Amino acid sequence: MVIDLRSDTVTKPTPGMRKAMAEAEVGDDMLGEDPTVNALEARVAAMLGKEAAVYACSGTQGNQLAIWAHCRAGDELLIHHDGHITWYEGGAAAVVHGVTCRHLSGPGGMFDVADLDAAILPVDQHYCRTRLVCLENTTNRGGGRVWSVEQAMRVADRAHALGLRTHMDGARLMNACVAGGYSPAEVTAGMDTVSICFSKGLGCPMGSMLVGTRADIAQARRGRKVMGGALRQAGIVAASALYALDHHVERLAEDHANAKRLAECLTGVDGVTVDAGGVQTNIVHFDVDPARGTGAQLAAALARRGVKMYSTGPQRLRAVTHLDVGRADVERAAEIVGEVVGEGFADTAAGGSANPYSSR
Ligand SMILES: Cc1ncc(COP(=O)(O)O)c(C=O)c1O
Structure with a gap:
């Protein structure tokens, strides 16, 4: 018997999840007509206390849609040096958006206001325009650590005061909520956008969500189309996420x-x-x-x-x-x-x- 501890992405859909998928009502999502995708987007946006959400193929795509929404070529984003976006997304920030990553340090894959302050560049033609701060919750290379609501809010407030946008890579956001005893809305309150994955601890075969303001999500939806991620009868897989939110969180x-x-x-x-x-x-x-x-x-x-x-x-x-x-x-x-x-x-x-x- 094999004990596979490589990742929480190796799970197979349960019989209950497969049944929910088989029975899903579907439509053409690119036309906005898939009722199951629409229900999932509305549910996750409400769960995080945000205005809108867009279903994405993967966690990587969710993060890249956020970068698409916040940045343009020549911008930089600030992220912990162990961040998934900088390590494991094939350099997509540079390849897709012309955006560079600059690295912050701190224990467990997290950082604080002083680290942010130390990284801020003057506004000058020599420098990249610093645009976005990315937090990862839980931290992957950081060892599955959970940002406290206070620390995340402190960093978000400081970022906003500096005129920056904030994104949380919440591939394992529900793990953070369950471990920290937080609601998804409080954990993400200071974030302009949040990506969450259904294909990790929640046990779905695929799918992620980017959540944020109506304007940011409209922009991200356009990016999703450009990146070939706009789907058709995606309700088949969105149904797995609705099932997971009901059965796999606690x-x-x-x-x-x-x-x-x-x-x-x-x-x-x-x-x-x-x-x-x-x-x-x-x-x-x-x-x-x-x-x-x-x-x-x-x-x-x-x-x-x-x-x-x-x-x-x-x-x-x-x-x-x-x-x-x-x-x-x-x-x-x-x-x-x-x-x-x-x-x-x-x-x-x-x-x-x-x-x-x-x-x-
Ligand atoms: C923190 C974090 N963000 C994003 C991702 C990317 O998810 P995906 O593999 O679905 O692209 C992962 C995947 O393990 C991750 O751990």
Whole structure:
């Protein structure tokens, strides 16, 4: 049996979700006539206390629609150096929009007002025009951390006072809400736009949403068309998201408890270090002692024993819990990590399964 902890994107739709998809009422969404897409857009906009929303194919597309709505060529956006937009979107900010990313630092993939202030450039012909501040919630490379409402609001207020726009990459926004005990509207109150993913912890086969003002979303909708993301009978997949909002939100707490459990079990493994107390949601990072081998070698050795994780740095591995793994699975996975590290894996060839998250 394989225990797949590479990402929460590996889940398969449940029978209930598939039934909802099969029964969805559909129409031509590019003409605004898909009732299921329309219902999902209205529901998510209301849930976040925003005016409008547009359904997108992927989280990457949702983020890029936000950049489309806020920026033009020659602008720059500010983002944490571990941000998904800067690491894992194929350079789309530059390729699609002519926008550069400048990086802020801070613990757990988050930053604060002082970091923002330090990054602000004077208005001068030499510089890019700073236009947008992007926050990620939860943070992916930052280790699944949750922005506090206060910190997010502080950063948003400062950004707005500086004349900047704000975007939250909320690929795992519902994880943040469940873990932090926040409502989606309060977590995103200071944001001009928010993207959320249905294909991560919520367990859908695809789909994201960009939410914001009517004007920004109208602009984003145009960008979606330009990027080839305007769809037809998309209600088939939008139905999975409506189903997930009804059935898969509260259960995220189980994924968080399983991640914590995994981290606790790994604490007992000689040769790895893990910050179990820092696990807030469904992402666990742990580091293997360089004397034992590299993160990539350990990931390859684990894969041979049926435990799949990504190596995300020279010594680092990432494990993500989700709908399709339970407590017994994470306990078994930690046991196998202990066995593999104990037996030694330094002669394992790194590589094997493709790893989009490797830092090398
Ligand atoms: C924080 C974050 N933003 C955006 C995305 C992009 O989502 P997608 O893979 O659907 O394009 C991901 C994917 O893992 C992510 O973790």
